[in-house]
Amino acid sequence: MILGASWGLRSVVFLCEIPKGKGGRPSKSLTLDQAEAVLKASEGTALHAYVVLSLLLGARTEELRALTWFDVNVDSAPPSIMVWRSVREGGDTKTKKSRRTLAMPKRCVDVLKLHRERQAIAKKAAGDRWRDNDLVFACKAGTELDSHNARRSFRAVLK
Template identity: 60%
Template structure:
């Protein structure tokens, strides 16, 4: 085997060492994404160079070239992958310093900007999706601002469609956003764990969804896989992000004047924020509703009490869309 080929093989294996052993405990999708990034950008471009010969200039030139085609976020990811790979080699005395840590990540191509539905577009979508399997999902996401990663693991025992009207103070219909599809089931931040009152249209849609799911359960028979989830496939299995995206775009095609290819489920959450802002809901309250961690400072400064069920969003959405 030629010397250059032998070196290339050895160095490629060292860069793969982190992929093989350094991702223990990460979620399967996270591991998959790291592997794609590393094989596509790091190993393919730098795999033939010895780690001990890698310099900061090499990394700067590599990142600058990548900045012409990749977004800043992707550049940060591949920089992190390479840096962590080199750091692992340092701990095993393969190299003596991490030159990647000396390099700044350049600004890449602008990413796809997020959009928000206008009120007219939102009304058109809700009307067009009446009777569609995604109707309840779209309504709950649009009218509560819950993340798609929070709705996919939502279970019926975290949905209170009747509320507790006899308690003091009365508790309105609500959903408990306490879980996500992240590793371990935790929400994105501590502030993301919240209980939200449901607007009237969301309550009605979820009741329809419960009846729809019961019909699916009966039709599937022994093939039904009970999960307790609110949003499932036709046989009760969980929906992943790709399932939701395809179903969302297929449903969105029913709305006149909306190009499904231009929208993703997460933009329902952006639309929630935009609609509340357009109707004069304070930004501090919107931040609480969507579970942003930054609300800690706002709550401390303004001394606003936190209600057991945050009702502002539901009340505003009932005003916007009507009960």
């Protein structure tokens, strides 16, 4: 379809001003090299699975800290995690619309299986001190990992 020259004169676009926009905060996203370095640095640490899921799935820290093993489906096709809860100081921030199920690549599946094995060893070592909350990412006693602990552990990986 060929538009006549008069079409431009009738378009509301020409009656509007283009917004100037505002400068935002600087990006804190990682480059590919930085992400690979963080993944490598986290290997062998208790935070490795947490870092892998964060980087490869884009799951937020408050979502991963609330993740339970019930929400993890490593044997389904496709493997997935249900990101249906979120923990912040004010409580769960998820709504029905913000809940989502994320398909996982093989690397996430492998790291979660290894993480589950390591957690079983930690659970046995903790004995009666372990509080079974079914959390994927927990403190040494099985209790909820708070945001301060997660950040502290992540900073240690970055160093």
